[in-house]
Amino acid sequence: MDHSTSGTRGWASVPWPVAAQATLHCLTGCAIGEVLGMVVGTALGLHGAATVALSVALAFVFGYALTMRGVLRAGVGFRQALRVALAADTxxxxxxxxxxxxxxxxxxxxxxxxxxxxxxxxxxAVSLAIAFVVTVPVNRWMIGRGRGHAVVHAYHHAG
Structure with missing residues (x-):
């Protein structure tokens, strides 16, 4: 499937399962970081804002790390893998x-x-589930425009 098309026809042609799979990949990294941040922040008695900041930072770190892992396995150098992860998941x-x-x-x-x-x-759990549902159409639109998870698609079967 060509994920690089743009415009309405491009995103509308992206199957929902493709968008859901990209979002599930994103959710995995986000959930690891989010849960870890919430657990650490809550256990340390941090203020709500500090706990949220920690959770968000860790969600980005783990989300990017999971994407980079596959791209690095495909033989791409670290700096380029980081660029791909930033473009794909931000x-x-x-x-x-x-x-x-x-x-x-x-x-x-x-x-x-x-x-x-x-x-x-x-x-x-409910907040992560709702975030997943909201993000699926965003990823579908981005993939259809050759952005987001479409950026790493070429690396999924390489290596």
């Missing part, structure tokens, strides 16, 4: 983090609930 991770953290902050008591609380873990 918008997707940003959308996912805005939605996810916006919901975590917006759910009453979720940020202060503590690690042993069903409210904390339930809110985190």
């Amino acid at each position: 918008v997707s991770i940003a959308v996912m983090e805005i939605v996810d953290n916006g919901l975590m902050v917006g759910i009453p008591g979720a940020m202060d609930a503590g690690l042993s609380s069903v409210l904390f873990w339930g809110s985190l």
Whole structure:
């Protein structure tokens, strides 16, 4: 499939499962960083804003790292792999983090609930699920325009 087409026809021709798979890849890195950041921030008793900042930073680090891992395996140098990861994942991770953290902050008591609380873990799970649903159409549009995950598509089967 050619993911480099642009315009309405380009994004509309991208199958939903392709966009969902790209988003799932993004969600994996985001979730690792998000959960780690929320757990560390909550365990250390950090203010909500500091916990969110830590979670967002770690989501980007793990999201980029997962993308780079596959690109590096395809034989691309570190600097180019970093450029590919930045081009491929920045918008997707940003959308996912805005939605996810916006919901975590917006759910009453979720940020202060503590690690042993069903409210904390339930809110985190729901916020990640909603972020996934919101980000799938974003990734579909970007892939159809030759952006986002389409940038790394050439490296998936290389190496």
